[in-house]
Amino acid sequence: MAFRYDIRLSGSGGQGIILMGIILAEAIGIHDGRFVAQTQSYGPEARGGSSKAEVVVSDGEIDYPKALQLDLLVAMNQKSCDDYYMDLKPDGILVVDSTLVRQVPMSRAYRIPFTGIAREELKREMVANIVALGALAVLTPMVSARAIESAVLGRVPKGTEKLNREALKAGMRAARKTKKIRFPEAISELVDEDT
Amino acid sequence: MKKKPLKERLLQGNEAVVEGSLSAGCRFFAGYPITPATEIAEQLSVRLPQVDGTFIQMEDEIASLGAVIGASLAGVKSMTATSGPGFSLMQENLGFAIIAEVPCVVVNAMRGGPSTGLPTSPSQSDVMQSRWGTHGDHPIIVLCPSTVRECFDLTIRAFNYSEKYRIPVILLIDEVVAHMREKIIIPDDEDIEIVNRVRPTMPPEWYIPYEDTPRGVPAMADFGEGYRYHVTGLTHDVRGFPTSRPDEVDPFIRRLFRKVSQNFADLQIGEHFHVDDADVAIIAYGCVARSAKRAVSDCREKGIKAGMLKLNTIWPFMRTDVEKVLRQAKVVIVPEMNMGQISREVKRVNKGEAKVFTINRVDGTIITPQEIMARIKEVY
Numbered sequence: 057m058a059f060r061y062d063i064r065l066s067g068s069g070g071q072g073i074i075l076m077g078i079i080l081a082e083a084i085g086i087h088d089g090r091f092v093a094q095t096q097s098y099g100p101e102a103r104g105g106s107s108k109a110e111v112v113v114s115d116g117e118i119d120y121p122k123a124l125q126l127d128l129l130v131a132m133n134q135k136s137c138d139d140y141y142m143d144l145k146p147d148g149i150l151v152v153d154s155t156l157v158r159q160v161p162m163s164r165a166y167r168i169p170f171t172g173i174a175r176e177e178l179k180r181e182m183v184a185n186i187v188a189l190g191a192l193a194v195l196t197p198m199v200s201a202r203a204i205e206s207a208v209l210g211r212v213p214k215g216t217e218k219l220n221r222e223a224l225k226a227g228m229r230a231a232r233k234t235k236k237i238r239f240p241e242a243i244s245e246l247v248d249e250d251t
Numbered sequence: 252m253k254k255k256p257l258k259e260r261l262l263q264g265n266e267a268v269v270e271g272s273l274s275a276g277c278r279f280f281a282g283y284p285i286t287p288a289t290e291i292a293e294q295l296s297v298r299l300p301q302v303d304g305t306f307i308q309m310e311d312e313i314a315s316l317g318a319v320i321g322a323s324l325a326g327v328k329s330m331t332a333t334s335g336p337g338f339s340l341m342q343e344n345l346g347f348a349i350i351a352e353v354p355c356v357v358v359n360a361m362r363g364g365p366s367t368g369l370p371t372s373p374s375q376s377d378v379m380q381s382r383w384g385t386h387g388d389h390p391i392i393v394l395c396p397s398t399v400r401e402c403f404d405l406t407i408r409a410f411n412y413s414e415k416y417r418i419p420v421i422l423l424i425d426e427v428v429a430h431m432r433e434k435i436i437i438p439d440d441e442d443i444e445i446v447n448r449v450r451p452t453m454p455p456e457w458y459i460p461y462e463d464t465p466r467g468v469p470a471m472a473d474f475g476e477g478y479r480y481h482v483t484g485l486t487h488d489v490r491g492f493p494t495s496r497p498d499e500v501d502p503f504i505r506r507l508f509r510k511v512s513q514n515f516a517d518l519q520i521g522e523h524f525h526v527d528d529a530d531v532a533i534i535a536y537g538c539v540a541r542s543a544k545r546a547v548s549d550c551r552e553k554g555i556k557a558g559m560l561k562l563n564t565i566w567p568f569m570r571t572d573v574e575k576v577l578r579q580a581k582v583v584i585v586p587e588m589n590m591g592q593i594s595r596e597v598k599r600v601n602k603g604e605a606k607v608f609t610i611n612r613v614d615g616t617i618i619t620p621q622e623i624m625a626r627i628k629e630v631y
Contacts, residue, residue, distance in 0.1 A: 078432060082261045085434040092261070094432040100286070100370045120545040120620050121431050121538070 058091075058116030061198055062123035065110070065188075066140055067132030067153075070103035072185035076130075077109025079189060079207045080199065084113055087203035093121035106136060113198055128196055130188060131157055132170065149237065151195060153184065164237055166195055168230045174223065183223040186212075190227020201228065259436050264402040264428040265290035265332075267435060268358055269298060271406030272330050274443050277356070278304035279329040281318035283311055283337060286370045287426040288360035291332035312337035316344035320353045324482060326473030328410055332358035335377055336367055338384070345419055346385035347484045349507070352461070352469070354413035354448055356406070358422045360429040361537075363615045372615030373426035375537055378592040381421045382566050388504060390511035392518060393421045393566040397540045399433035405563065411446035412518065416510050417468050423565060425588070427538035427617055451478055461489045463502065467510030511567060519569045522561040525551060529558025531631045532580035532605075534573060534597055536562040539586050539618050546623035557627065568596050577605045582631045586610035586618045606630070 063080065067073045074096045085092035091114045099105030110123040125145045131137035132153045141150055141161050152160055155171035168191050174184040186208060193201040205224060212220045262270070268291055272280075280295045282288075292308070299306040305322070309315040315331045322329040333341060338359045348355055361377045363369025377384075381393045392412050396405045402424065409420040451458045451470040460480035462469045472478030481491035486503060488494040511518065522540075525547055526532055535543040540561040550557035560576050562569055577583060577597070583605045585594035594609040601607055608630050612618045 078261070081432055085261050086259055092432075092434060094261075095427060096430055098371055118433075119541050119548065121427065121433075121541055122617060122619075124620070 058114045060118075060124070061113040061127045062125060063111040063113070063128045063130075063198070064108055064123050064126050064140060064143070065130045065132070066106070066108040066136035068103075068135070069098055069101050069105045069107045071107065071132050072182065073107040073132065074098065074109045075211065076185045076189055077111055079204070079211050080192065081111045082211065083199050083203035083207035084111065087206050088200055090114065091116060091118055093118040095121050106139070108136065108140075128192075128198075130192070132184070132188065134158060137161065149195065151188070151191065153188065166191070166231070166234050166237065168227075168234060170227070173226050173230055177226050178219065178223055180219060183219060186220050186223035187227035187230070190224035191231035192227075193224075194228050194231035259434050261432050262399055262435055263290060263430060263432050264396070264399050264424055265360070265430070266294055267399045267402035268332070268406045268422065268424070269294040270437055271403040272356070272410065273298060273302065274403075274437070274440060275328065275407040275410035276445060276447070277328045277330050277410060278302065279319065279322035279327045280304070280331065281307040281309050281315045281322070281329075282331045282333065283309055283315050285334045285337050287362055287429045288332040288334045288337075288358060290429075291358060291360075312340035313344060316341045316348070316355075316357065319355050319357075320344060320348050320351070323353045323355045324474045326476070328354070328414070330356040330358065330410075332360070334360050334362050334370075335364045335374075338377060338380065342380075342385040346387055346389065348419040349385065349389045349391070350387075350484055350486070351482050352417040352471070352507075353419070353482075354417050354471075355419050356409045356413055356422060357419055358406075358424065361423060361425045363613075369615045371426065373538060373588060373617055374613070374615065375425055375539065375588040376590075376592070376613070377423065378565060378587075378589060381423050388508075390418065390508050391421065391566050392416070392418060392511065392564070393423050394563060395423045395536045395565045396428060396563070397537055397561065398428070399431060400435045401563065402428065403435060403437070407443060407445070408520075411444070414448045415446045415468070416514070417448065417471060418511065423537070425537045431538075455479065459489050460491045461487060461503070463489065463506055467506045467513065515567060515571070518564055518567060519572065520563045521569055521572050522559075522563065523572075524559040524561065525556075526558030526560050526576060527579070528556060529576075529580050530556040531558070531582045531584065531627055532576045533557065533559045533623065534562065534576065534583060534585050534593070535559060535587070536565060536593065537588075539588060542618050542620045543586060543623055545620035546627065549620065549624060550627060555627065555631070562593070565593070568600075570600050573597055574600055574602075577601050577607075580605050582627075583607045584610060584623065584626055584630070586612075586623055586626070588612050588618060
């Protein structure tokens with residue numbers, strides 16, 4: 057059976073969670089050439105409320121388009137971290153925005169202050185989602201840095217390319233600095249096959 | 252001619268509907284934005300002017316379908332898109348399009364109801380409304396995609412059927428499929444089959460606008476071309492003028508039904524997934540069919556002979572295919588995100604050959620493969 061890698065990006069409405077999902081799906085699907093299905097769930101509010109985007113990655117046609125058990129969970133606020141970390145596989149990876157997630161329920165997590173980096177280094181809090189995408193390019197073998205960059209530049213408004221490229225780089229730098237968690241074997245094998 | 256390299260694109264279900272409609276030749280859209288169908292209007296407002304088409308944002312959904320009917324009568328392939336609350340408003344004009352036999356496509360991206368309900372959550376609760384929402388005895392064609400690619404393909408089919416049979420076609424999608432993004436390759440125009448309405452070839456004075464034919468579908472003249480005829484919501488004679496003569500009313504209503512019922516083979520499309528030898532069969536449609544497909548694959552791995560019949564055509568109900576499944580399988584499960592709108596139909600055509608069970612979910616979330624698996628274990 058085809059492999060399946062389930063990703064959930066979560067936070068609150070207004071943080072750009074769904075845009076993150078679209079960009080990640082485009083990077084993996086179009087630029088890295090795998091099968092992807094991206095879905096979303098959000099409330100009727102323009103800001104606030106919960107928001108999540110899911111990306112399912114496979115090497116074949118995807119049947120169920122929503123995440124089943126998570127290989128990767130990105131939590132951009134405390135509530136989403138609390139709500140979803142139980143859906144992680146035993147060897148799934150948790151990535152949190154440590155600016156907003158103060159209480160991390162498990163030790164095996166990458167804590168990176170995406171919002172803090174966006175606010176202090178880039179002076180624009182709204183690019184926290186792009187900083188997080190930059191970090192994902194380093195933390196997960198599912199997507200390459202080049203694919204993420206092309207996908208980001210293809211989706212952001214004209215005139216903001218420089219800011220977004222810097223945000224990506226800041227995310228990558230921060231991710232490289234965090235202590236590496238050993239990657240589950242099954243996934244590393246699978247990636248080796250492809251490359 | 253040199254072939255363009257195929258370009259993969261990551262598209263939303265709604266965006267694929269847009270691409271499908273343009274490929275089918277749609278050049279008019281009138282609508283009113285509503286979640287989860289808004290992206291269709293949003294994209295068409297950009298795309299239609301680029302192909303000399305017309306986009307109008309109307310004051311409401313009643314007027315939207317009214318404008319669509321008017322444009323179609325003038326000879327332009329037309330579409331509107333909405334969700335539950337707007338679809339309710341469209342029912343009046345939907346009936347008009349049926350009785351006046353005006354081809355058009357209505358997209359309903361289903362969200363939770365009744366009323367404004369759950370704007371951003373999926374549902375499949377408009378299955379019966381799409382069949383019987385407008386009053387009076389009438390046939391209807393309703394298609395239901397489950398993938399982004401099917402959104403593209405079935406939109407084209409919807410236009411083709413509406414042109415071929417002079418009937419409004421409803422594309423029933425749900426929030427999951429409408430907002431889901433998948434990778435698709437848009438086929439070249441020359442690889443797409445397009446059907447256009449038959450227009451009159453006789454001189455205008457010989458034209459009988461609602462003439463009965465063996466196919467049941469009269470030729471349709473574009474308004475303004477010199478073929479003058481009367482269009483009304485009243486039951487009409489072959490010339491289009493109101494009549495209440497029983498000997499004219501009866502054949503008219505029967506012809507409306509006949510043009511659909513004698514073409515079931517053309518209209519009823521489904522997907523058979525391991526269903527031919529299945530002991531446990533799932534009958535599903537829309538986003539839930541994807542959960543069912545997963546459950547079937549998981550069952551097969553465990554040695555359980557499961558299968559799925561996916562209904563791409565919801566109405567006219569695929570009785571022949573469903574009956575075949577009911578004969579083959581010992582147990583049939585119908586999972587749907589409503590209280591049992593299609594399962595009731597399945598039970599209606601069941602002659603006691605199989606046991607029919609349901610899974611009903613009305614909380615605004617999709618039925619998961621695990622739920623289907625659990626139900627299979629429970630009943631089989």
